[in-house]
Amino acid sequence: MSSVLFYEKPGCLSNVRQKALPASLGHRLTVRDLLAEPWTAERLRPFFADLPVDGAAA
Template identity: 60%
Template sequence: MAHLTFYEKPGCGGNARQRALLEAAGHRLTVRNLLAWPWTAPALLAFLAPLPVAQWFNRASPRIKSGELDPGQLDRDTALALLLADPLLIRRPLLQMGEERRVGFDPAAIDQWIGLEGALDKDLGEGCPKGQETRPCPPPQE
């Protein structure tokens, strides 16, 4: 099975379910805190560059849900600066196996990439399982 580096927001229920699914499929994970990782522009772009800028962002971020930021209106350099300054904006999880990198958790795409042992009937996509009216995930503990 695969050995992946899994960048997550600690305390995020969605990331916890995604990790559990990967581990249940036999994959080994090195889990890293996406919010505390010392990101550089080249390191983050290694994940994001293949995608359109609007897909770099976590749509559940309070700054996006409130309308403060519209990822569809941002150029590449502005978007990258925002993500480096506020990692909560980064779409997650970020996954890496060797030199191959992925952004977000599309179960069908992950299954084709490394296999998920027939667990695709579970709703473990990248969206937050909480409704719009509930409190956000707790902040990560230092």
């Protein structure tokens, strides 16, 4: 099956359920702490592809 990179907020009960489905289908999860990642605009851009991003909230 596929490898899935899953960013989670540690302790989040919803994440437990969200990880269970792909794992039950045989996918391998690599889990990372969403809050510990060194996010920058350059690292985030690929997640949004060509979608417009409102910079007003920054």
